[in-house]
Amino acid sequence: MLARDNPFAVQRVLEIRYRLSGLTWEELLERLAALRFRAALVGPHGHGKTTLLEDLGNRLAAQGFRVRAVTLHEGDRRLDAAGRRAFFHGLAASDVLLLDGAEQLARLAWMEVRARTRAAGGLVITCHRPGLLPTLYECRTTPELLAGIVRDLGEEPPPKDLLARHGGNVRNALREMYDTCADRPALRSLASPQPLPE
Amino acid sequence: MENLGIETQYGANAFLPGEMVEGTVSWQLDLPAETVELRLLWYTQGKGDQDIGVVSTVPFANPGLADRRAFRVRIPEGPYSFSGKLISLLWALELVAEPGSRASRLEITVSPTRQEILITPRPPVG
Numbered sequence: 001m002l003a004r005d006n007p008f009a010v011q012r013v014l015e016i017r018y019r020l021s022g023l024t025w026e027e028l029l030e031r032l033a034a035l036r037f038r039a040a041l042v043g044p045h046g047h048g049k050t051t052l053l054e055d056l057g058n059r060l061a062a063q064g065f066r067v068r069a070v071t072l073h074e075g076d077r078r079l080d081a082a083g084r085r086a087f088f089h090g091l092a093a094s095d096v097l098l099l100d101g102a103e104q105l106a107r108l109a110w111m112e113v114r115a116r117t118r119a120a121g122g123l124v125i126t127c128h129r130p131g132l133l134p135t136l137y138e139c140r141t142t143p144e145l146l147a148g149i150v151r152d153l154g155e156e157p158p159p160k161d162l163l164a165r166h167g168g169n170v171r172n173a174l175r176e177m178y179d180t181c182a183d184r185p186a187l188r189s190l191a192s193p194q195p196l197p198e
Numbered sequence: 199m200e201n202l203g204i205e206t207q208y209g210a211n212a213f214l215p216g217e218m219v220e221g222t223v224s225w226q227l228d229l230p231a232e233t234v235e236l237r238l239l240w241y242t243q244g245k246g247d248q249d250i251g252v253v254s255t256v257p258f259a260n261p262g263l264a265d266r267r268a269f270r271v272r273i274p275e276g277p278y279s280f281s282g283k284l285i286s287l288l289w290a291l292e293l294v295a296e297p298g299s300r301a302s303r304l305e306i307t308v309s310p311t312r313q314e315i316l317i318t319p320r321p322p323v324g
Contacts, residue, residue, distance in 0.1 A: 002316070003244030004286035011248050178245050182283040 001184045007153040008178035016149050018052040021140065025059060028137060032056075035134050037096060037122025042130050043139030046169030049126035050100050052139060056124060057098050065096040065121060072101035078109035088116045096122035103127040141168045150177065201226045202293045202302035204236070211305070212312035215275045219306075223258070223293050224266040231295035234261040238271050239292060240308075244285035261295070278309040282317030 003009060020028060032039055041049045041056075050071075057067045070083040079087060087097055097117055102125035105113065110132065117123050125133055147157045149170065158177060166172040206221035213219060223236055236256040242249045253274050258267045271291075280287050291304045307314050 001283070002281040002286055003284055004281050004288060006244065008245075009243050010246060011243050175245065182245075 001181050002186050003182070005186070006178055006181050007155050008174050008181055012153060013149075013174055014051075016051075016152055018048050018055050019145060019148065020052075020137075021142075021145070023137075028056070029059065029063075032122075032124070032136055035136060037124070038133055039124055039136035040102070040130065040133040041124065041126045041137050041139060042128070042135050043126075044128055044168065046166070046171035046173075047139040047141050048170065049139050052137065053098055053100055053124065053126050057096070060096050060122070064094070066092075066094050067096050067098060069098040069100070072099070072104040074104065076101070076104045077106040079105075079113070087113060087120075091117065091119040093119070093121040095120040096124065099123065099125040101126060102132055103129065141170050146170055146173055149174070155181075200228050200300055202295060202300060204291050204293050204302055204304040206291075206304070206306075212307040212309075213273045214310060214312065215273060215278070215308060217273045218270060219273060219291070220268070220270050221291075222266055222268050224264075225261070225293065225295060226264045227295060227300065228263075229298065230263060231261045231300070232297060234258045234265070234293070234295045236269050236271065237292045237294060238273070238289075240277060240279075240287055240289045242285055242287050246285065273308055276308075278315055279307045280309075280315040280317055283319070 006012075023031075041052050043049050053069075057069060061067045068086045070079065070086055072079075072083075087099075091097075097120050099113065102110065102113075114123075123133070124136070130138075141163060143160060143163050146163045150156075150158050155177070158173065162173050162176065163170070166176070202223070202225040204221065204223050206219055210219070219238075223234075225231075225234060235258060237252050238254045239250060239252045241251070254271055256269045256271055258265070277287055279289055289306045289308045291306060292301055293303075294301045309315055
């Protein structure tokens with residue numbers, strides 16, 4: 001199967017939004033308010049933290065907050081210049097800061113973020129382990145969750161042991177599904193070309 | 199109900215590098231648009247992160263709620279449309295009305311043969 005037809009192409013997977021388990025969005029937002037908008041989304045790699053953070057940011061923006069987001073990648077031990085501008089300049093109570101991958105920061109850099117973002121209305125982070133901020137939500141994955149995502153992508157349920165083989169990492173499980181589909185014969189070609197007349 | 203449409207001359211959907219694309223766009227909007235523009239772009243799709251290149255834009259001044267305009271846009275020399283197991287590169291014309299990111303897309307093919315180039319794995323040697 002060609003990449004453009006693969007149901008597990010990254011662009012299609014990214015259209016699937018986070019599914020909360022055990023509480024509603026209203027309850028999650030109430031919990032966040034109770035934590036004074038300073039909280040963490042916690043979970044291992046591939047458990048949906050980034051997707052949940054994006055969805056939370058959209059909901060906060062819809063409530064009138066100005067959302068500023070910074071994403072840290074492997075080895076980012078401190079905020080870069082753009083990140084520092086986004087997080088440290090002109091903060092007001094209407095600003096909510098979203099920091100994806102907070103566990104990457106060195107201890108001193110994290111302390112600086114906490115100290116210099118007090119003027120913001122909120123700071124929500126993702127991290128692999130609890131402890132940096134009070135936990136708002138713990139991202140968990142289940143075979144049923146993966147099956148639901150696969151169903152939404154229009155495919156048959158995955159093997160029962162797929163998620164376990166990837167240690168609960170949904171992202172990697174979906175990559176394996178991509179490879180499985182890629183090995184299938186091509187299903188269709190693009191529409192017949194209609195050139196301009198000579 | 200809102201409606202945005204893109205039509206190329208003679209319904210062409212496959213073009214040579216450097217070729218001129220002509221056509222008309224039309225829209226019917228419920229809410230006024232500040233800007234309406236046509237974009238010629240390519241994008242990748244597959245196992246990895248997406249890359250997008252907007253090659254040219256054609257803005258339509260003073261867009262009405264319901265309107266129809268002609269456009270001309272030249273296809274660049276590349277990249278060509280291609281597909282393999284890991285990645286596809288696709289071309290499209292996209293009509294976008296803002297605010298609201300109301301959009302319509304027409305997929306096209308760009309290559310010297312007017313056919314998508316298929317990348318197939320090399321058979322094992324020996």
